Amino acid sequence: MALNALQRALTLPGDPVLRPLPHQVAVLLEELQAPPRLAAHLRAVHDVAHQLVDWAERHYPQLDFDRHAVLFGAATHDIGKILHPEELSRPGSAHEEAGHDLLIARGVTEELARFARNHASWNAPGISTDDLLVSLADKIWKGKRVTDLEQLLIECLAEAGRQRPWEAFVALDDVLDHIAQDAERRLAFQAEHPVAPGIR
Template identity: 90%
Template structure:
């Protein structure tokens, strides 16, 4: 919402058409909160407080803890300028987390899937975790794009891989100490957190399995997430890569060394930006904060 209104700030809306359209968008946002308010009352309260408008023609109030939007057009003949209808919705979450989720990065990192970003905001995830998930998700995106182009017969679920990469470390919200020190407690915790939020087992499993590539029943989806979680920082793990090479060789009807060369080339290319991805992650604080 904030991006939309910033883009429209200098628009001549003398007819009021854009203002009406924006009002409909605000109403839709409010209705969504009414239908599915955040489970955490503190999150709901913070978003209610943050959703303030400069335009006195727009009134916010609560009823039974839910958000309602009441719209009253000004009685004055003068139109309400767009610049006075700027909601501060980007402040629903800490500024630091918002930056981690939205700054482009260098290299430019793709945004997380919308449902994942919303979940991180609701849970007030550490900004550094959000930055890390973006880096791994972006690398996973590069891997699946490459696999689809060069190994079209490889059996994997693109959506699952990208969701898994975007959420693999989400358990560190509950165990933030593992953002700074080694630990695996976040793995089962992340799986259970996603299940509790209604995520299917088929998607939640990556939070638990991303470091268990030698376990029985590990799929190609799991291997792609695990490789992305290593190569984003330039780390190469031979036994993990060999498992993926075997899948590639079979799918592409290649000799093992041919699949090795193909995977090695793309991982080398991805690893070239590892230091810049690491710098992007380090540029965001571990503590949620407001900064």
């Protein structure tokens, strides 16, 4: 039986090979008939978040963050685009609050739903290391570098690793350069999948 477009976005390995989304998230996207391109995007950002948290755990074991929360947040950060599909192809922020509310309505805790609302607000008061990691994954997956976002994370890394800020900068810069090398292939994977749901 042929896979529909959403199932392909959720299951094709990709190049580079992308990790599958958490089962709970994949089921939710299927129930909500998410646009295939959104599923592909969430997989790319989730995979990059995996790379970031794996790196942080190896190099900054004292860094205070919640691995599960970061990965869930990366996997759901743009889920509000199901309700605002126009924001899949042009800028917009209506999906942020909508995504948060959608997750809450589906029984997701505030602790995990907040990433849908906060992923573009890294300068807001009270933003945690978890939030910074999700925001960074949402930028670096396509090779985009955002200096003020990275600087906030560098401060967290330097404090956790008892380093000078320039040392944390060098470490973070190195891993982001490495992740960004696959940006064009991740973008191509996303573009392979249609914006509209349904069979193709």
